[in-house]
Each structure stands twice: as C-alpha cells, then as structure tokens.
Amino acid sequence: MISTRAPSLTLRLTLLFALASAFVLFLLGLLIGNAVERHFEEQDLEVLSGKMQLVKHILERYPPPPPKETLTQQFDDALTGHHGLIVTVYGANGEILYANESLVFPLDLLSKSMLPGQARPVKWSSTDGHPRRGISSVVKFGADSGGRYTVAISTEIDHHENFMTSFRQTLWGFMGLATLAMGVLGWFAVRRGLLPLQAIKHQAAEITANRLDTRLPVESIPVELADLADTLNGMLSRLEESFQRLSDFSSDLAHELRTPVSNLLTQTQVTLSKARSADDYRDILASNAEEFERLSRTISDMLFLAKADNKQIMPNQEPIDLAEEIGDLLEYYDVLAEEKSIALSLSGSGQVIGDRLMLRRAVSNLLSNALRHTPNGGAVTVKINETDGGMTHIAVENTGSEIPAEHLPRLFDRFYRVDSSRLRTTESSGLGLAITRSIVLAHGGGVDVCSGNGLTCFTLLLPKSAITA
Template identity: 85%
Template sequence: MTPPRSPSLTLRLTLLFALASAFVLFLLGLLIGNAVERHFEEQDLDVLNGKMQLARHILERDPGNQPNETLTQQLDDALTGHHGLIVAVYDQNGETLYANESMVFPQDLLTTRTTPRREQPFKWSTNDGLPWRGISSTVKLGTDGGSSYTVVIATEISHHEHFMTSFRQTLWGFMSLATLAMGLLGWFVVRRGLLPLLAIKRQAAEITANRLHTRLPVEAIPRELADLADTLNGMLSRLEESFQRLSDFSSDLAHELRTPVSNLLTQTQVTLSKARSAEDYRDILASNAEEFERLSRTISDMLFLAKADNNQIIPSQEPIDLAEEIGDLLEYYDVLAEEKSIALSLSGSGQIVGDRLMLRRAVSNLLSNALRHTPSDGGVTVQIDKYDDGLTRIAVENTGSEIPAEHLPRLFDRFYRVDSSRLRTTESSGLGLAITRSIVLAHGGNVDVCSTNGVTRFTLLLPTSPSR
C-alpha cells in the first residue's frame, strides 16, 4: 500500500500564513473592541459621576430640617432633561427617600453600607432585558455630618449595547474576510516565491545519464536557494565523476578480459583445425594455462576490490615489524633489481598493528611498480618514519622519468595507465595501485603520490595502533 503523501509546501506555507494573519487580526479585533467598549464605559461614567456630584451637593447643602418634598423637588429639578437616567436615595434603614423612577437595583450596587464609596461602574440587566450601568455612593446629609444616605445613579445603555453588537459583527465579519483574503494573497505569494524551486525541479528532471555535465544556474536563483543549488551541482559533479569512472572501468575491464579470451579462442580454434602431436598439444595447453592464470589473477583482484568497496575487508590485528617485512620483500626483488642494475635500499624502522599479508601485498605492489619504471643504474629507496601523531610513514621512491601532473590523481584508479595506448603487458594488469589503496584505507590510513625532480614517491600513512 502506497503511504499517503505529505501536504505540499505551498499548502503548508499558505495555511501558516493564514493562521498567522488570523491570529494577528484576532488580537487586533479584541484590542479595538475593548477600546470602543471602554470608551463608552468612560463616557457613561462621566455622566454618572457628574450627576453623583450634583446629588451630593444637594444633599450636603440640606440642613436636615427641610421637608422631604423640598429635597425631592431639588433633585427633580437637577435631573430635568436627562432621560434614561435613574437616581435613588436610600436612608440608613434601606427606605427609599427619593427615586425619580421605580427600579429594583442589584444588591451588589447597594453595598455602600459596608463599602463607603462605590463609584466604579456596575453593569446589570433588568428582567425586561434592558442593560444598565450605575454607581453608588454614601453621602452625609447636611454640612454638620448628619444622617448617611446611599445615592444610586444608573443609566440605560441599550443604545451602546446595540452599537457594540453591530460593531462586533461588522468587525469580525471584516476580520474573516481579511483572513480569507490574506490566505489567498499568501497562496499567490508562496506560488510566486516557489517559482525558482519549480525551475530547479524542471532543470533537474532534464538531467539524464547522458547530460550529467548540466549544472543548475546558481546566479539566477534567489540567495535562499543558492546553497541548495550548489549542493545539487556538487552532487552532479560527484555523479558525473563516478559515472565516468564506472564507464572507464567497464571499458578497461572489457579490454583486459577480451585479449586473453581472444587469444585462448584463436589458439584453440587453430589447434582444432588439424591433427597435432602430443607435444604440440602440451605446448598449447601450457600457453592456455598461462592465460587462465592471468584471468584468474585479474578476477581475484576484482573480487578483492569489490569487497573493499563494500567494506567487507576486515584486516587482522597483529604486530608487524616493518623493517623486517620490507627487508624480506627487498630480498625477493633483489634478483630482478640486479638484472636491471637497480640499487635497492631500506632505512628507518617502525612497528604497527595490522594484517601482515595485506601490508606485504600493498608494499610489494609499490616495489614491483617502482622496479618496472626505474631505468638501469637507477635506484629504489624505502624509507620508514614514525611520527608523534600516531602515524607511521612508508615512502617508496624510485628514480626515472616523472609522471605528468594530470595523471597523478588517477594513478590509483582501476586499470588506469599513464600510457594512453593502454598496451597490455604480462607484468601488470593495472590493478596493483588500486589494491594498495584499498588495503591502506582498510587499515585506516591514506596513500599519496608525487613525482618531481626525476623522483617518484609513493607514500603510505598507516596508524601505529589498531584501527577501530
């Protein structure tokens, strides 16, 4: 079953943009709504405080011996022209001293008997659903501090509530449309912003095995995607190099195997063309055996390199005296060196932990290669040095013609030869240096080559302690 695909980047960015816009607009709506409501509250409080000051002034001027009708008349005169405003005065026993209209006030508004002053607005709704806002305060009758009275002033705020309801509906409707518009705008912006990415996609889709040389134009790509383009170009460069090496390897392998197989086939066909003596058959079989041995060595080397490429080579860990091992190899090659009048020498000493047979093979490949390319009366020198950083160096130098600099990076490639004609010889299959590098890498080391001033030097850097 195919797993569900994740949402597109365009959809995710659009949703994030819309959510961010909705959050900002929501906070803005709350801020505006609270500000308008606070404005109306302050406006109502100004009116209520003004009437409270007027009522307090009237009550505090009362000497206390005037009839209630006089006080009632003064309060009525003060409230003339103020519709929707209710004023009530209660004595200490809760009896109504004055009320311009009948109103049942909430008990919380009448708590001035325990709280001397309550001038913060209190909001409530009556049974008929009308909203009110009011304040209350305790006033001493007369200037000599006579009886205390509770004055309650309230105003009906239904017009404010209607306005706020309509305002909130309009505000949140606008916010919803704005969020939708911001989402659509975000989708458009994201689509426009991702056009360079779509261009990269189209250009990458055009890259095939035959067009690995194509590169993405970094200069025409926004700065945020330039690193991605550089990474893709680097990947294409590595793929092109690997593909070219694989193509060259396939060609070289076919070339290496074609010659011995062709020789075997031709020689066998010629042998079978007519009857021959037993001695002739013996000579032909011996010649075929040499070709088969060469094929066997090539196939064995290829299997070794294939294991190395897949990290299947696990070197054994044993102490190795490099001077002793390399000295034995020099004795083995001494006869060949004498035939070509080549001087062999060894200097230095060192001990490492690794696979004895593998390291002998790696150094033997270097010595064989050096002897093959050293002219008569030349010299091959092996130098062993131990470094303080835990590395041991084995340098194999030989005199002779220098290797052109352009060939040095590819000397360790399989079947690679400096000779462009790639002539096949019985001495080399073109895999020795590649095997040497694989062995050194398996031991956690490195290999290098340089060729200057008539001297070619191959250097093996190996860790002294066992590799992990």
C-alpha cells in the same frame, strides 16, 4: 503499500500566510472592539459621575434627618430630561429614602460603595432585560459627621449595546473576508515566488546520463535558492566524475578480460583445426593455464575491491614490525632488482597495529610498481618514519621518468595507466595501486603520491594504534 505525499509547499505557505493574517486581524479586532467599548464606558461614567456629584451636593446641604419632601423635589428637578437615568438613595438600615424609578441594583455594585476611588462602573441586565451600567457611593448628610447613606445611580445602555453588536458583526465579517482575500493573495504571491523552483525543476529534468555536464545557472536564481543551486551543481559534478570513472572502469575491465579470453579462444580454435601430438597439446594447455591464471588474478582482485567498497574488509589487529616485514619483501624482490641493476635500500623503523598479510600486499604492490618503472641502474628506496601525530609513514621512492601532474590524482583508480596506449602485460592487471589504497583505508590511513626532480614517491600513512569498528 499506499504512499502518502506531503502537502505541496504552495498550499502550506498559503495556509501559514492565511493563519498569520487571521491571527493579526483577530488581535486587531479585539483591540478595536475593546477600545470602542471602553470609550462608551468612559462616556457613561462621565454622565454618572456628574449626577453623583450633583446628588452629593444636594444631600450635604441638609443636616440629618433630611427633609424627604424637599429632597424628592430637588432630585426630581435635577433629573428632569435624563431618560433612563435612575437614582436610588439607601438609608443606613437599607431602607430606600429616594428612588425616581423602581430598580433592583446588584449587590456587587452596592458593596463597591465601600471601596475608595471606584475606577469602573458595574454592568448588568435589569429584570426587564435591558442592559444597564451604574455606580454607587457613600454620602454623609450635612457638613459635619452626619449619617452615612448609599447612593446608587444607573443608566440604560441599550443604544450602546445595539451599536456594539452591529459593530462587532460588521468587524468580524470584514475580518473573515479580509482573511480569505489575504489567503488568495498569499497563494498568488507564493506561486510567483516559487517560480524559480519550477525553473530549477525543468532544468534538472533535462539532465540525463549523456548531459551530466549541464549546470544550473546560479546567477539567474534568487539569492535564497543560490545555495541550493550550488549544492545541486556540486552533486552533478560528483556524479559526472563518478559516472566517467565507472564508464572508464567498465571499458578497461572489458579490455582486460577480452585479451585473455580472445587468446584462449584463438588457441583453442587453432588447436581444434587439425590433429596434433601430445607435446603440442601439452604446450597449448600450459599457455592456456597462464591465461587462466591472469583471469583468476583479475577476478580475485576485483572481488577484493568490491568487498573494500562495501566495508567488508576486516583487518586483523596485531603488532607489526615494519622494518622486518619490508626487509623480507626487499629480499624477495632482490633477484628482480639484480636483473635490472636496481639498488634496493631501507631506512628507518616503525611499528603499527594491523593485518600483516594485507600490509605486506600493499607494500608489495608499491615495490612491484616501482621496480617496473625504474630504469636499469636506478634505485628504489623505502623510508619508514614515525611522526608525533600518531602516524607512521612508509615512503617508496624510485628514480626514473616523472609522472605528469594531471595524472597523479587518478593513479589509484582501477585500471588507470598514465600511458593509455601501452599494451597490457601479464605482469600487471592495473589494480595494484587501487588495492593498496583500499587496504590502507581499511586500516584507517591514507595514501599520497608526488613526482618531480627525477623521483616518484608513493607514501602510505598508517595509524600506530589499532582501529576501532
């Protein structure tokens, strides 16, 4: 499969910067072009309006019908020196009363003569191809209500159009070059602005499995990237912690498996060193069976935890009377407690929905752990308490030496022991508390532990209602 990489951030930011600059320059060009065009239009309108007033003044001096020869002479005198200016007077029936030059005015210009307060002149191209701009107006002859006639005046705007064509070419050419220059400058600006990301990249590339304690220097990173650096540092902290736990777990697992395997290998080699009686072989096989049972328990526990990590534990949903179940467990451990003169007691009651066998195993692990660490003559107490928040607490409390506070957060880790130098025994594989936590989490609950004032208390928090998938 061919993978396509997304365009670089530098390229995307440069293109966005160039497009934004081009858009702003385009709007600016339109504004300037329209402003210059409007300026020329206002100039032409001023000239045309002045001539219109002059023509009106001449016409209003004569009663209808006006003397054509006199009007022609006065109009010619008034238009002397105004090259390109054409005046045409139309009668009521559309006949031409006066025209200094022959010109066909567009109908939309003549029709505007009926509109009061004409605001803008009309622009068109004459038959000879020259651009023109003109206005029209209705004029009445004489001071009183005489005949009404239409006056149309236009002027050539060749010089204006030539200037605007040259101006637009220069303006758009400059804007094109300006857009290109802004794109280049934007590229340099983006490259320089993204240098901190390159620094983060190089620093992150130096982090390996042996250097997970390295952190990115947040104080030397721009404020916009500080949150990213903090997030990466948090990720590195979690990776370092997880990697350390995995390393410790691998080491402990190897140690746990090495001891029984070493015992089996040694006993087998010694047995094969010389011939022995049937009773000797029977004793050696019995001893080997104990080691195999220890290996089997460890492997079974590891498989259970692996399923828990992959969310493959599906607890049954059935009502469980906790007082009854825990009471049965206390009866089971009563013999062991009597050997060490440990007092077992149960108080409270409660009911939850869950898997009976799993919860028995979780509580059993806590009881076994408590009895193992309670000195002779001590006490182990189980308390059941239902809260108003829909949770049931199962607290297993034992007397004895306290657990240092720095060990409490890791007590539920696999193979973790407070005293790392203590020899492993066949009574415990170091997975009991980890399995307990996995079972409780599968039921939607949680675990807690505290130690102080000569008491150590493990608490299971279980929801009273059934969990949903």
